[in-house]
Amino acid sequence: MGLREQKKERTRRHIADTAWALIAEHGFARVTVAGIARAAEVSEATVFNYFATKEDIFFFRLDEYGEHLVxxxxxxxAGEPVTAAFHRVLLAQGGLVDQLDDGDPQALARLRxxxxxxxxxxxxxxxxxISLTRTAELLAAALADSADSAGEDRLTASVVAHALIAVQRALVLQVREAVLAGELPPGLAGRLARSAAEAFALLERGLGDYGA
Structure with a gap:
């Protein structure tokens, strides 16, 4: 990444981080793009150069994480099935839930x-x-390219991709239920890991060797 691209990426992250801080304090509905621009010390035009809507700013991290998964x-x-790779990357250490288990108060605030x-x-x-579906479609396209070269069915690649994202979606909802119920005990990352293991075991009985 060149210096120009690095500067643009820093600006994008600065805008998103500023917006998150404002939303955490005031709520999503009360924060405006103009307010985000003022707090970030950039123009409204600059904000819109990076994000089409306020919702896009809020979901910047989820969109980026989806690209990371793909x-x-x-x-x-070589030789690792797609299901196993997705499972491994999805539960890689260092994520927000791991930070929560480590007692990071900022992680708890962001999660809430x-x-x-x-x-x-x-x-x-x-x-x-939309963000989760976008990730599924990116993954499906990437798998379809490999399926073409291997002479496999592109439809199967799409089914696999959407099944894998369904596991991510289920884990997101599991965390949300815990947060809204005020139940965030130590060991949440481990509990999610066990849920993920059960879900992926279910998929692997049908998808196990796909992409190996």
């Missing part, structure tokens, strides 16, 4: 903010589904 699957070692905002707004729930 790239992790593409970079899997995102889940409260999404739970309170059908529109935000819809945008969240």
């Amino acid at each position: 790239q992790g699957v593409l970079d899997r070692p 903010t995102v889940n409260r905002v999404v739970a309170e707004s059908p529109a935000m729930q819809g945008r969240e589904q």
